[in-house]
Amino acid sequence: MREVRLSLFGFGNVGRAVARVLLEKELLFREKYGLKFKVVSIADTSAVVWLPEGMALREALMVKENFGRLSSWTNDYEVYNFTPEEAVREIDSDIVVDVTNDKNAQTWHLAALRDGKAVVTSNKPPLAFHYAELTKEAERRDVPYRFEATVMAGTPIITVLQDGLKGDTVERIEAVLNATTTFILSRMEVGLDFEDALREAQKLGIAERDPSGDVLGIDAGYKATILHCLAFYPVTFNDAHAKGIAEITPEEVRRARERGNTIRLVAEVREEEITVEPREVPKKDPLAVESHENAAVIKTDLLGELVIKGAGAGLKETASGVVGDIIKASMKLRES
Numbered sequence: 496m497r498e499v500r501l502s503l504f505g506f507g508n509v510g511r512a513v514a515r516v517l518l519e520k521e522l523l524f525r526e527k528y529g530l531k532f533k534v535v536s537i538a539d540t541s542a543v544v545w546l547p548e549g550m551a552l553r554e555a556l557m558v559k560e561n562f563g564r565l566s567s568w569t570n571d572y573e574v575y576n577f578t579p580e581e582a583v584r585e586i587d588s589d590i591v592v593d594v595t596n597d598k599n600a601q602t603w604h605l606a607a608l609r610d611g612k613a614v615v616t617s618n619k620p621p622l623a624f625h626y627a628e629l630t631k632e633a634e635r636r637d638v639p640y641r642f643e644a645t646v647m648a649g650t651p652i653i654t655v656l657q658d659g660l661k662g663d664t665v666e667r668i669e670a671v672l673n674a675t676t677t678f679i680l681s682r683m684e685v686g687l688d689f690e691d692a693l694r695e696a697q698k699l700g701i702a703e704r705d706p707s708g709d710v711l712g713i714d715a716g717y718k719a720t721i722l723h724c725l726a727f728y729p730v731t732f733n734d735a736h737a738k739g740i741a742e743i744t745p746e747e748v749r750r751a752r753e754r755g756n757t758i759r760l761v762a763e764v765r766e767e768e769i770t771v772e773p774r775e776v777p778k779k780d781p782l783a784v785e786s787h788e789n790a791a792v793i794k795t796d797l798l799g800e801l802v803i804k805g806a807g808a809g810l811k812e813t814a815s816g817v818v819g820d821i822i823k824a825s826m827k828l829r830e831s
């Protein structure tokens with residue numbers, strides 16, 4: 496049995512979903528992989544709670560859900576106000592798990608890698624702006640740097656591009672990578688205008704209070720940038736052309752429907768070319784997704800078209816990607 500120490504940063508929706516999976520599947524992971532996970536620290540923006548012997552995850556969930564902040568936790572735990580970078584350096588762990596929305600997390604990802612710690616993340620901006628630096632550092636130190644949940648939640652498009660298709664040359668990827676815009680466009684198909692559809696998405700918790708990242712195509716642009724880095728070579732989001740759905744009118748949606756089509760926010764990734772824009776797609780096209788589904792059509796020289804379709808958001812769906820990466824990183828650490 497190998498014990499793996501995890502340092503968890505972010506205890507929001509995804510962080511708590513990851514904690515729940517670690518609790519619920521503890522026995523399975525021991526039996527199936529010979530891995531025993533010990534969470535030695537958990538951080539939110541209020542505090543870093545650290546116990547080298549391992550934290551009680553049920554209690555952590557209870558504190559966060561009842562009080563909203565980890566700093567309310569007293570008991571036997573040491574509560575610190577480290578910056579993430581200090582915490583990464585100070586706390587002995589094998590894997591740093593970043594499930595925060597810290598846009599500048601690349602600084603502490605690098606600190607972790609330089610310290611010989613593996614990193615698993617669902618946080619997009621560090622990859623969309625610093626892919627080359629981060630992956631080079633991980634390679635140099637020979638430590639895992641994994642980010643499956645950054646694109647299409649747990650649907651394993653990253654693994655397909657990293658580990659599959661080794662002999663293929665990718666020619667292009669077309670994908671619907673943002674579920675919030677799919678929801679809004681679907682509601683516009685039944686007669687709502689953009690503003691009303693957006694308000695409904697916000698009421699249901701599908702869109703954030705500040706929805707600009709989704710509706711302006713930035714979120715899809717981050718994801719498309721990460722796909723370009725994997726399929727071709729490293730670039731940054733600054734090389735992407737992203738246009739959102741804010742200017743789509745009910746009239747355009749209606750006319751598309753009359754033609755048997757649907758409008759979706761489509762990302763197209765070709766060598767040196769990343770475009771995100773609303774496009775009309777035939778109703779039967781793999782990209783005509785509904786609900787929280789994402790889809791990608793990868794075209795290669797040998798295989799032709801490969802379609803990957805599955806959940807692109809959701810808590811247990813994102814935890815699927817994060818926990819899968821934690822397991823893969825742990826197995827790699829065991830080998831070395």
Ligand SMILES: NC(=O)c1ccc[n+]([C@@H]2O[C@H](COP(=O)([O-])OP(=O)(O)OC[C@H]3O[C@@H](n4cnc5c(N)ncnc54)[C@H](OP(=O)(O)O)[C@@H]3O)[C@@H](O)[C@H]2O)c1
Pocket residue numbers: 504505506507508509510538539540541563564579594595596597617618619644645648807808809810813
């Ligand atoms: N939700 C999804 O379906 C989904 C899917 C794929 C990827 N993701 C990505 O996964 C990440 C987490 O998403 P989420 O839905 O869980 O967001 P969330 O509910 O807003 O949670 C974010 C968490 O990060 C914490 N945090 C932010 N900056 C921090 C810092 N510097 N140090 C320590 N903690 C920090 C926040 O602390 P407080 O609690 O104190 O605010 C909060 O606990 C995001 O990057 C998101 O884009 C989400």
